[in-house]
Amino acid sequence: MSVSALPYRQHNHDACIADALADARAICQRQNARLTATRERVLELIWQSHRPLGAYDVLAMLAQDGHNAAPPTVYRALDFLQQYGLVHRIASLNAFIGCTHAGTRHQGMFLICQQCGNVLELSAPDVSDAIEGAAADVHFRPDSVAVEVSGYCPRCVDHKDE
Amino acid sequence: MSVSALPYRQHNHDACIADALADARAICQRQNARLTATRERVLELIWQSHRPLGAYDVLAMLAQDGHNAAPPTVYRALDFLQQYGLVHRIASLNAFIGCTHAGTRHQGMFLICQQCGNVLELSAPDVSDAIEGAAADVHFRPDSVAVEVSGYCPRCVDHKDE
DNA sequence: GAGAGGAATGTTATAATGTTTCAAATTCGC
C-alpha cells in the first residue's frame, strides 16, 4: 500500500518489490490463500519493473532460475495472483503488471506509455463514477471494468520526436 | 449514423447492416480509401450481429462464401476497417465489432454482456472527460483510450441465475 | 491503351499466446 505512485520517477525499486511481496503475504494470510513458492516467485518477477510482462516472459525468467516450467504453471500462478488482486492483466498488451493498490477495493485505470513501456495504475473515482453512471443510463450492470489508456508519460512526452 | 443504440432490443438488424455499409462507402469515398470487395464483405460479416467476431470466425465465414482466404487477408481487412473507424477491436475478447459511431470523432466505451455476448458501444463524454482529467493530473498525454466494461445487459440481468 | 508504380491480395510458414487433460506430488484437517 506504500508504493510510489509514479513508476517513471526515480525511486528505489527494490522497495517496491519488497513492499509488494510483504503486502501479498499479508493479504494471502488474511484470506487463507496459499502464496506458494512458485506464486511468490512469479509475483516477484512481475514486479521486477513497472513494465508489464507477458506470460512467456515470466516463463523464460523462471527457466533462468532453473525452474523448468510449462505454460500452465505460469498461467495458473497469474490466475491466482489476479484472483487475489495482486496483479492485473492488461488486455491490450496481453501482459501482466503488479497491482499498486493491492488489498484495497479499487477499479484500476492504466496509463501505458508507448515510448518507455511503463504503466501507471491509477485509482480514479471520477472515472469509475462516470462509467457507472453511463452504464446505469442504459440499464447495464457492470461487473468488471478495464480502462487502458495508451499515450505518453511525462518523461517521454517531451522526447517524443527524437 | 442512424444505428439503433440498443443491440439487445428488438430491431430490424438488416437495417443496421445496410446503414453500416452505406456509411462505410460514404466515409471511404470521402477519404479516397478503397473499400474493396473483400473489405466490404468482412465489414458485412462483422455486422451480422451485435456480438463481436474473432478474426478466425470471419475467416470461417469467408470460407463458406467459397473465398479460400488465409489469416493475413482477414487481419489486413480488419486493420483497414479499424483505420477508418469502421470497426473496433475489443482487446479483452480478441474480437471485432462494427462501430456504431463511424465517421464521428469519438472514443468508444464498450458494454459487454457476459450472458448474451452482445456489445453496446457508447459515446460517453463524461467518461472521456474524467479520463482526460485523471491523466492530466499526472501529466500523462493520452493517445488512445479503451474502456471495456463486462457485465449484464438489461435483458440478461434479470435472468442471470436461471 | 501500353506500361510504370503503387496498392492490395495470395500463399506459406511461423510466432506468440493461451488451454485441455490427466497424472503425480504436496498440503491440510483429522
Place this chain on the structure above:
DNA sequence: GCGAATTTGAAACATTATAACATTCCTCTC
C-alpha cells in the same frame, strides 16, 4: 499416518496474430 483437496508437472493442442515474399490488380501518365 490417512484420506481429501489443492497444487504442480508434463505433454499435447488450440487459438490468435505476424513475417516474408510472390503475384495480381488498379490508377495514372503519357
